[in-house]
Amino acid sequence: MSNDNEVVIEKGKQNDLKMKVEGKEGEPTAAFKGASWAALLVGVAAYLIGLFNASMELNEKGYYFAVLVFGLYSAVSLQKAVRDKDEGIPVTSIYYGISWFAFIVSISLITIGLYNAGSIVLSEKGFYAMAFVLSVFAAITVQKNIRDAQRARERE
Template sequence: MKIQAPTKSYSFASIAALIIGAGAYGIGLFNADMALNEKGYYLAIILYGLFSMVSLQKTIRDKLEGFATSKIYYTLAWVSSGFAIALLTIGLINADLLLSEKGFFAMAYVLSLFAAVSVQKNVRDRQAFSAETNPAPELIEQPVQ
């Protein structure tokens, strides 16, 4: 399989999307008129969501590349990602926020999750490309003497 390194513009756009999405979510959370424990809930949900999506992307990529991946971890990554999105959805449905605020938090959340997956993919692609073009010295075949 030929690995192609991600372009700099795509890598930059992915990082910018992650910063913009997570930053907007954080600024919105900081400025929201809600109790501190509710803000903590939404902060924990985005951190959980980011981690679960990166873990899911890594697990899927490992499986595609032939690395040993346990079925339980693969399933757990999918379930965890689903729970993260469901917890935000349930929280926003029950929140005492304007509909526009709910939409803002949902869009910033989805942008952040997508960008985290994209950044993780770029990191993996760049590492695979680097390993393919510059193999470790111990992996280069030495002539038999």
């Protein structure tokens, strides 16, 4: 496939022509990439707006912000290490172990922080937990999409 979007014409069952646009092999669709970015932006924005409007001390807000940033970074780092290892790209065992450790610590920090937060009502705790999980999952997906798109470009 030489073009980014090659037009393929197929004959349907009733001899009418149908047009289909094909992307590069292995590249995520634009809809999936857009949905992933939207989920990341919605998750992070919701989490940060919640923190901004929260009636907690500034040091507590800083803790939850740092946990979000740490969680996003550790999730992307772990996804990269796991995928590199799966694809036969050399990954040192120390980096692989640290990636898992950092991800587990970030999940533990948000869990312990929300469990012990006395100034936050239960519904807010659920909101922060869900926004955190959405953000982390979306960050992994966005990173995967970027890598898949890059690999598809390199195959040309």
